[in-house]
Amino acid sequence: MFSIILVLLAAVTLVNGATIGVSDATTKMYASTMPDCSDKLDSCFDFSDGSCVGRYAPWARENCAYRCGYCPGNYPPCQDQITYCKELGSEVCNQKLYAGYVRLNCRETCNKCEIPALTYVPGNDTDVLPTGLFKKKKHFRN
Incomplete structure (x- = not known):
């Protein structure tokens, strides 16, 4: 499965907005299916x-296909959408409070150009359970 993904990624290489290595039939297939x-x-x-x-991929394909990278050949550009990203300072790039703003507006300056669907490696996601963070209920007998 992983090798198929790599082949598909290699086939859809973008240079100055033009798709290289993808036949017209494949391009038409993408256009008709999406x-x-x-x-x-x-x-x-x-x-x-x-x-x-x-596990969130089905939801993302349905609701946030462009942002998450599920639109073949049509990804968010790695460029700033506003002119004053550098003036905001590097601390803005790493603050959780501004994460959405940075991903939308300051992708290049803050180095937030990853396309999740293209960089995801299956099997690396884990569910972390907060077992030690909550006090267990004590059971008392009356």
């Missing part, structure tokens, strides 16, 4: 990269 490949929610960039892959 006629409206876009984000359905305005808040897609507010969701973490982890919300795009693994």
